[in-house]
Amino acid sequence: MTVTTKTEPRTSPPTTRRGRMKADRRRQLLDAAARLIAERGFHGVRLEDLGAAVGISGPAVYRHFPNKDAVLVELLVGISTRLFDGGTEVTESGSDAAATLEELVDFHVDFATSEPELIRIQDRDLDNLPDDARREVRRTQRRYVELWVAALCAHDPALAEADARVVAHGLFGLLNSTPYSARRGSLADSKPVLRAAALRLIGIAA
Template sequence: MTAGPAAAARPRNRKQLIVEAAGQVFSERGYHAASMEEIATAVGISAPALYRHFPNKYALFAGCADLMVDRLVAALDTCGPEAALTDVLTALTRVTVAHRRSGGLYRWEARYLDRADRRLLRAKFGHVVDRVTTAVHREHPRPAERLRAVAALGAIGSVTMHHTSIAQRRIEDLLVASARGVVAADPAAAEGLAGPVDLPAPPVPRTRRAEILAAAVPLFARDGFATVTNGQIAQAVGLAPSAIYRHYPGKVDILVAACLQAAGLLAQAVERSLHRATGPDAALTALTAAYVAYSFEHNALTSVAEAELAGLPAGLRRPLILAQREHIAVWEQQLRTVRPDLDARQARLLVHAGFGVVVEAGRALRWQDTPGHRDTVTALVIGALL
């Protein structure tokens, strides 16, 4: 009996194709929202065929997480230990841009790995950071070398978190230049750069509805929206689980309220910072300082909004995406005023690079909110933009 056309056409690298497709689905939909059936459809196979390669969704997810970091390590190995900083950054950028659709799972979704897999992933990324730090030390030997290396990787990795479309070579050039700007920044000269920032405070929870929201946000930030139960939220507020439904129709409505609160507070912070600025350069610095201060002060709220937005139903996500676009448009305008050499898409790419710097530098600093940390991260973001 001869095999049919489908069997004859079966690719030898099917497992790799599965991991590629799964990485994109996990990155765009989130670990919990993605299904094995959806991934199988993306590959063009049946779900049973998918299970022949991976016994469950977690095994596939862990394989996706390993693949991207292994590619980064392999790219560095081709450079050699004495490679120049630009060559190191270029190698990492090319891999990241080539696989930008699947790289987004690292920023937020890697928290769903179990402890052993997370430790392994952290060790591999640590090797990447070590290599970049060594190159930074050779070319820009000054304080905070490892922090600048991590922040530069944040600028590069930012391309996995948005869909701005530019020619691939131009993206690579912009990101390498942005990463070089980050590592060239001098944290020691950044004292006072952020200056005083007038941040809006979150509303004091005076109602049960507000108390539920205030209790849910840190739980979502720590454990992820999908794993937190209404029972945990109710316990944090001192309510019976059924009482939650008197204030929110479902858990997703709490998440939407948190995202809307984050967008509102950020819009107020931006408006206040730009209102006091005089001149384009001062406006860009004030905008950066406000965003950095906001990210440190409201870290749980911002991480929830950024990590969980993609998993919301389309109808609930739409107003939040509009608010996000309005915020980015402000950045584009301010950056292009200072840098008229950029078109709108290039400016948007660099703005996202700046956001990536804040996330990775903030994590490296464990979000310890001090004036020095705010100044340092503000300087790193300005380096990424300019």
């Protein structure tokens, strides 16, 4: 089973050429924002920098985002939602307990190795979100953790929920270390290593 973490439209995709072009430009701006904010921090990036990165003027960025806060909200609320939705898809697939955990590991490894910038931004700039958005991210993250807790307990009925939660957070610490432990060009090479280490941690043969 393959579940992608890449950003997908939150509404129906545009059907007109102009709508598609606008959606593509918005996606380009978000990709540039992820890269630049990961490198410089939220306060080190201006909307004008995002425009320059995709070849449009600073004022043109306001056609897509009203301010810089909205960009950060889209990035961090977006990834927490995508992780929860993807994790839910995995856990509802009907696989047995061990297979579900393997699929969750694969899903999170794919995220960690394809979007390391978002991990850096989450670690450093979560507190720069507006209060309501930060609460939404935290709430969605807790729900994602509970998907793992349920899967871990199903795989090992003797494991207490509190202990499963510790294991889940340990797994995230391992898998989300990617932006700091691997160079951007070597992320693909890190996937089998991360996968094997995560599966060993939860007692599943790689």
